[in-house]
Amino acid sequence: MSGPRLLLLDGDGIGPEIVAATREVLAATSDKFGLGLAFETAVIGFDALRTQGATISEATIETARNADGIVLGPVSHNDYPPAAEGGLNPSGVLRKRLDLFANIRPAATRPFLPHPSSTGFDLITVRENTEGFYADRSMHAGPGEIMPDPDMALAIRKITRTACRRIAEAAFDLAATRPARHVTAVHKANVLRLSDGVFLEECRKLAEANPAIRYDEVLVDAMAAHLVRDASRYDVIVTTNMYGDILSDLAAELSGSLGLAASLNAGTDHAMAQAQHGSAPDIAGKGVANPASLIGSAAMLLDWLGQRRADGALATAATAIGKALDAGLSDTATRTPDLGGSATTAEMTQAMIAAL
Structure with a gap:
């Protein structure tokens, strides 16, 4: 070859x-x-x-x-x-x-580099990459943002069961290769009940099919606070596009620098x-x-x-x-x-x- x-x-x-x-x-x-x-x-x-x-x-x-x-x-x-x-x-x-x-976005502290995290950690964010609130990825034709009049802007968030299923599979497959064998699904289903509800349904199916992997769920706002307080609690974080973009940048900076x-x-x-x-x-x-x-x-x-x-x-x-x-x-x-x-x-x- x-x-x-x-x-x-x-x-x-x-x-x-x-x-x-x-x-x-x-x-x-x-x-x-x-x-x-x-x-x-x-x-x-x-x-x-x-x-x-x-x-x-x-x-x-x-x-x-x-x-x-x-x-x-x-x-x-x-x-x-x-x-x-x-x-x-x-x-x-x-x-x-x-x-x-x-x-796939890993973030880990290094003992020889200063970092703002209160603890050392080694985690990976598995972020869905093809839909969500991102205007260039949520529509077959045209953008996912529209302005019906000059004073109103609307954003369309697309969440599909297929995309949720395969990102959950990616997260569980990755967790199976790591010592902690732990997946955390991050969501806002207390507000976005339908779209994040579909995401959680697919994550829960994968959790049921993989009983050897520890599984839990955290609201996205709480996860931001938990990462700052003690990121070592987490191993593989799986989430939708926008949440993953934000949380992975936070985790990277906590590990020492976004430049790493x-x-x-x-x-x-x-x-x-x-x-x-x-x-x-x-x-x-x-x-x-x-x-x-x-x-x-x-x-x-x-x-x-x-x-x-x-x-x-x-x-x-x-x-x-x-x-x-x-x-x-x-x-x-x-x-x-x-x-x-x-x-x-x-x-x-x-x-x-x-x-x-």
Whole structure:
């Protein structure tokens, strides 16, 4: 079997810098473990808007569909023009078009990094990725937000039983591989009785089918408070799109920094590594962007490919990247300024490669 073909998409802001750093780490890992990784690129974001008339083209979507995995740099989609003028969110488009229904976001404290959490913890948020309140994902045609008149705005939240079932399955499958074997479903069914009710019904079915896994339910507002008070109580958190987006950012910051937050968008046939943070245009081009989030995400992509291909070398390589990442983060001399260090992006990247 030939090595995986990975599509690298730079994005905007610091995207090109951290994608380049991630490519260096992946290339070094490929050489060390004989993975035979092959890289190809395509243009997205503002560069694509200028040259192709849209921030992501149909040709790029098809290239992504045919790749074995995707590494997506952050994009400045809040600054794009309307979708009708080509300002599509590449992340949302790829999640929807490739059916990347599970957004897996780990967050764990590290003993050598300061963190605001009152306790150490290691948890994963499993976030539904293809529907909910997100306007670009809740409708077949047209946006999920409408304005009947200038003084009224309405948002449509789509929750389907199929999507709830498969995200619950993803959470329970993941929990079965972890020592705590614990799933917490986060919801607001005391208010959104129908939509969150469907979500909970599917979670409860999976809990009944997996009695060896501990299961509980927490309201989303209470969960925010519990994470701040003691995040070590939780193992695998499963929830709908918007709740998961917010809670996973909170968990990442409690672990030390959103700049450390790895993220994998996974479906049945495709997966995409994506930094959990944004494009940080204020530091773009200064050589100080923290590549840790995207490098950690790329490690998750290799692990996903290893499971899919039953290839132990890919899984071993993913673990090695995680250890190299920790080595680079353990010393202030090889940490970027956002983490209290003095290293440039390139210096931090080289430290990780040396640690391989």
